[in-house]
Amino acid sequence: MGDTARHFTLMFTGQLEHAEISSCDNAYCKYLLVYGDDWRILDGVEDGITQVTRKAGPDGHLVWNFPLDVTFKSTNAFGWPQLVLSVFEVDRFGRDVIKGYGCVHLPIAAGRHVRKVQLYRPLSASLLQQFTSWIAGNPAEFTDAKFPAMGHGREVTRVRSTGVATVNLNVMIKDMATFGYTEEAGPAHHDF
Template sequence: MAEVHIIGQIVGASHFPKHSLFCKWQIHYGNGWRLISGLKEGQTHVDNPQYDEKAYWSHPVDIHFATKGIQGWPKFHVQVYHLDHWGRSELYGYGFCHVPASAGTHIVDCVTWRPVGTLRDQIRQYFVGGGPQLKNIELAYCGYDRYRLQTETMGIVHMELGIILRHFDKFGVEFKFM
């Protein structure tokens, strides 16, 4: 079987409206893929930078897959949360990005968004906190019904990923570099 090894880190996040952020992440892949080793989900610590706009997590990622084809190529799904001074976590954004399909080191920026809701939801969010969240989390990375949602752009999650590909040539998959 062909193999894909993903080694790297979730570096941090930037351009969010408030500090004190943490990230929950998952990696999704097709039915033809098998997880050999590593975790397919995790959560970073909370970073509350005092003097910088960017939150730094440096959360390690080490995942090893086996596959017989490229259909269902892995993608990261992230959820960024803000932790307020009362200890409540508020959703700040959903996002997803595909794992790069070429070997080497890659810098990946995952743009996030969140549902806006009605005017009543926005007023409630301003005074009480919280806000609208997705009932079906698959909408964040599948896309079909997501385009009917009213959303707003949030910040960016930064990743550094090293990709190692093995035995793809034995299964007739060629990667051409330009």
């Protein structure tokens, strides 16, 4: 009697490395993993928050080097996990001000991967609301942290690009071939 796998396993380790946001002097990042109904976390956490960092060095990056470590199991590739980032600045009044949202699918191939995650923030619906939020120091935010990972409703959302975040990931895959998927190594660097 053979020992057939009941699910495939994916392990993602790495780090939220840094962000490049020109209009931001300090920042922290909240992250969240969004995945389909057939996916389960075997080990690790699905959300977290980094420390606050300040711009440093000649390149002016906001460096977190915050560790990521999560293991999933599934029988279906539908709902492949996505990493959602929400970057906030602490302003001079101690308020958390959104500086950018971003989302990227976790790599589908084993190996080391570098992902550049484009950051953006929503714009208010009218010029009056934009002016009022600028005066109050309270820009428009998404009400649901998972919204950047969802397709529904995004086509009517106006956003402004704010920067880019870099994520390094190491991916290990087990038993995907059992479910009809190929397990090939992919390219190490993508700018998404």
